[in-house]
Amino acid sequence: MPELPEVENVKNGLLDLLPGKVIKEVQVLWPNIIKDPAANIFSRQLAGQTIENIGRRGKFLLFYLSDYVLISHLRMEGKFRVETTDTPLARHTHVVFKLNGEEELRYLDVRKFGKMSLTSRVRPFEHPSLVSLGPEPTADKLNDKWVSQFLQNRKRAIKACLLDQTLVAGIGNIYADEILFDARIHPSRPAYSLKQEDISRLTKSIITIMDKAVKSGGTTIRTYANAYGDSGTYQHNLKVYGRDQAACTRCGTRIEKIKVAQRGTHFCPLCQPAE
DNA sequence: ATAGCTGCCTGGCAGC
DNA sequence: TGCTGCCAGGCAGCTA
Numbered sequence: 001m002p003e004l005p006e007v008e009n010v011k012n013g014l015l016d017l018l019p020g021k022v023i024k025e026v027q028v029l030w031p032n033i034i035k036d037p038a039a040n041i042f043s044r045q046l047a048g049q050t051i052e053n054i055g056r057r058g059k060f061l062l063f064y065l066s067d068y069v070l071i072s073h074l075r076m077e078g079k080f081r082v083e084t085t086d087t088p089l090a091r092h093t094h095v096v097f098k099l100n101g102e103e104e105l106r107y108l109d110v111r112k113f114g115k116m117s118l119t120s121r122v123r124p125f126e127h128p129s130l131v132s133l134g135p136e137p138t139a140d141k142l143n144d145k146w147v148s149q150f151l152q153n154r155k156r157a158i159k160a161c162l163l164d165q166t167l168v169a170g171i172g173n174i175y176a177d178e179i180l181f182d183a184r185i186h187p188s189r190p191a192y193s194l195k196q197e198d199i200s201r202l203t204k205s206i207i208t209i210m211d212k213a214v215k216s217g218g219t220t221i222r223t224y225a226n227a228y229g230d231s232g233t234y235q236h237n238l239k240v241y242g243r244d245q246a247a248c249t250r251c252g253t254r255i256e257k258i259k260v261a262q263r264g265t266h267f268c269p270l271c272q273p274a275e
Numbered sequence: 276a277t278a279g280c281t282g283c284c285t286g287g288c289a290g291c
Numbered sequence: 292t293g294c295t296g297c298c299a300g301g302c303a304g305c306t307a
Binding site: 032076077092109112113154155156160261 | 277278279280283284285286287
């Protein structure tokens with residue numbers, strides 16, 4: 001489920017439950033989830049650590065521990081749950097963090113795409129996963145100048161650029177489509193072809209759409225009511241994503257679905273002209 | 276340096 | 292009913 005708004009929602013849920021808890025032991029049931037260090041070292045280093053705080057950067061969850069920062073990316077289907085030790089392990093549980101007070105933080109991931117890393121508390125943002133992330137999609141971090149400079153001379157489709165986490169951190173396939181609809185820009189347009197006024201609308205749309213999605217708790221589609229934080233309502237605001245063949249809310253034209261950058265891409269052919 | 280493609284995994288669903 | 296192929300909210304790593 002995770003683009004930035006969904007991860008933010010997960011973070012807020014975990015913030016209610018975890019700070020102050022001590023990790024007693026960690027069981028890694030699918031080692032490929034652990035990127036670095038090696039799974040056995042990962043488990044050993046986590047034992048005895050207190051969870052002090054939880055943050056987010058782009059789509060990454062950051063668990064601030066006594067001596068380390070645990071960096072977690074949910075990729076397509078990763079989820080965290082906090083459950084008591086007597087609750088049977090659900091299917092697709094791959095990492096179990098045993099906590100004090102007969103509780104466990106459990107990581108589930110049907111497709112096993114998610115990744116976790118452990119890094120230093122000192123400069124966590126220098127970790128390779130985080131170091132080249134672009135700005136957060138907020139008015140105080142993102143501006144036309146940066147976007148314009150990034151898109152200049154780039155031949156790729158503008159949608160591919162929105163999915164590139166070094167331009168802006170946190171946009172995924174749903175919000176890329178929603179942002180481009182809002183900004184009235186065709187997803188296949190080469191980045192360099194955007195005029196200054198297009199870029200200005202685009203930047204504004206990035207900020208407003210992501211902000212609305214965060215405030216809605218993210219988007220919940222084809223999903224699982226029980227997972228923590230997995231109860232967003234932005235799906236009711238989607239204008240193009242998942243609306244193939246439905247009427248455009250602005251002009252009534254049928255929404256089309258094409259492939260851009262190997263991803264399913266929804267747009268209104270009238271509101272978002274190819275130029 | 277940039278851009279496109281494949282692999283990583285499993286499950287749901289449409290079409291036959 | 293069962294099989295096949297395609298699709299899925301993402302990214303790293305490889306190639307040219």
